Amino acid sequence: xxxxxxxxDNTKQSKKIKSFLDRNIKNFSPSRCNLIIVIGGDGFMLxxxxxxxxxxxxxxxxxxxxxxxxxNKFSQKNTIRNLSKAKQVSIFPLEMSVKNKFxxxxxxxxxxxxxxxxxxxxxxxxxxxxxxxxIIKKLVSDGVLISTPAGSTAxxxxxxxxxxxxxxxxxxIRPISAFRPRRWKGRIVSDKKKITIxxxxxxxxxxxxxxxxxxxxxxxxxxxxxxxxxxxxxxYDSNRSLQKKIKIEQIRKETN
Numbered sequence: 001x002x003x004x005x006x007x008x009d010n011t012k013q014s015k016k017i018k019s020f021l022d023r024n025i026k027n028f029s030p031s032r033c034n035l036i037i038v039i040g041g042d043g044f045m046l047x048x049x050x051x052x053x054x055x056x057x058x059x060x061x062x063x064x065x066x067x068x069x070x071x072n073k074f075s076q077k078n079t080i081r082n083l084s085k086a087k088q089v090s091i092f093p094l095e096m097s098v099k100n101k102f103x104x105x106x107x108x109x110x111x112x113x114x115x116x117x118x119x120x121x122x123x124x125x126x127x128x129x130x131x132x133x134x135i136i137k138k139l140v141s142d143g144v145l146i147s148t149p150a151g152s153t154a155x156x157x158x159x160x161x162x163x164x165x166x167x168x169x170x171x172x173i174r175p176i177s178a179f180r181p182r183r184w185k186g187r188i189v190s191d192k193k194k195i196t197i198x199x200x201x202x203x204x205x206x207x208x209x210x211x212x213x214x215x216x217x218x219x220x221x222x223x224x225x226x227x228x229x230x231x232x233x234x235x236y237d238s239n240r241s242l243q244k245k246i247k248i249e250q251i252r253k254e255t256n
Contacts, residue, residue, distance in 0.1 A: 002083050005033035005057075007048055009040030013064040017074050024080055030055045035083070035235065041065020042154070046111050046212050049232050058088055058233040069153055072237050086235035089166065089242050091150045095227040098209045098216040101202050110211035111232065112151025114224050115176075116197055117143040119208045119217055123179055125200040126207070131193035135173065136184065138200060142177040143207065144186075146195055146224050150242065153249045162188060163250045166243050171195070171226070194225040 006027050008014040017039050021027075030036065030052060038048045038061045045061045052059075060083060063071035072082065093109040100106070118124040126139045147156035149164035152172055157163060161174035173195065174186040189195065198221050199207050209219045236242055 001034070002080075003028045003032065003034045004037045004060075004083070005030045005035075005052075006037045006039065007052070008038075009044040009064060011040070011064060014039045014044075017062055017064055020076060021079075030057070033057060035060055037062060037083075038071075039064050040071075041068055042070045043213070045070045049111060050109065050212075053230070053232055058235050060086055060235040070150075070234070070242075072235075082237045083235075085238055087238055089234050089236065091148070091166070091232050091234065091242075092226050092228055093230055093232065094146065094148055094171075094211070094224050095230075096209060096211040096216075097223040098219045099221045100216060101206075101218045101220050103220075106216045108211040108214040108216075109227060109230060110151075110214075111148065112154045112212055113145055113147040113156060114222070115143060115145050115155065115210040116219070116222060117176070117208050117210060119206045122205045124207045125205050127198040127200055128173065129196045130173075130187070130189040135187050135189075136181075138180070139175060139178065139184065140180040141175045143175075144197065145172070145174045145176060147172040147174065148191075148226075149246070153246060157249070161186065163246060164188070166246055191226045194223055197222040197224070 008018040036057050036059050038045050061071035062074045093111045096114045097107045123140050128135045149166045152164040156172050159174050161172045164170050169191050170188050171191050178184050207219050208215050208217045209222045
């Protein structure tokens with residue numbers, strides 16, 4: 001029995017799909033539903049996951065955006081039927097803890113990635129550690145990206161980062177426009193270790209830390225780790241699972 005709660009982005013296509021679903025299935029409240037249908041793009045899906053995960057229900061995304069990697073394809077013929085046959089996959093987010101130059105700490109979670117970005121005309125000067133191991137003493141760049149397997153096909157891929165299997169238990173650390181050392185390509189590390197990033201020149205080279213779409217400016221120290229206490233359950237059509245999408249992107253990258 002499908003008892004969904006339906007949320008949708010404020011776009012023409014999202015509203016069109018919502019209207020179709022309203023004519024075919026009943027909409028329940030978040031507390032009474034057995035799944036949450038999210039209509040929109042990947043960005044809307046990320047914000048919806050964080051907002052509604054407190055109800056502990058699985059999420060089924062319907063793409064009404066451009067790429068829609070986290071979403072399922074809409075079909076008037078098949079979508080209602082696919083809802084009852086969808087397969088579940090669970091993912092865990094990154095937890096970002098940022099101490100700014102005023103020694104105030106702010107936290108947020110990231111499903112895709114944490115981006116450390118320069119916030120002025122000056123390049124960032126960063127020290128990066130994984131657990132007790134110092135990965136790089138001084139990286140001069142526009143920033144650095146720490147990506148989960150689920151997010152490795154997003155911003156991470158645009159900076160030529162590795163595409164990680166969903167069950168790899170790894171995280172990708174990838175520089176953004178590295179200046180020194182020029183040939184440093186980043187590192188793949190275990191998701192069991194905490195990643196620590198220090199700003200080596202807080203006043204002259206300010207940086208911001210962004211967890212998906214939540215930004216903390218004037219960061220001094222950033223700690224990043226997988227949070228196993230938070231779990232997101234996503235539903236996918238049996239022929240378009242998240243694992244399969246990642247495999248397809250890996251093949252595309254290898255052949256390009």
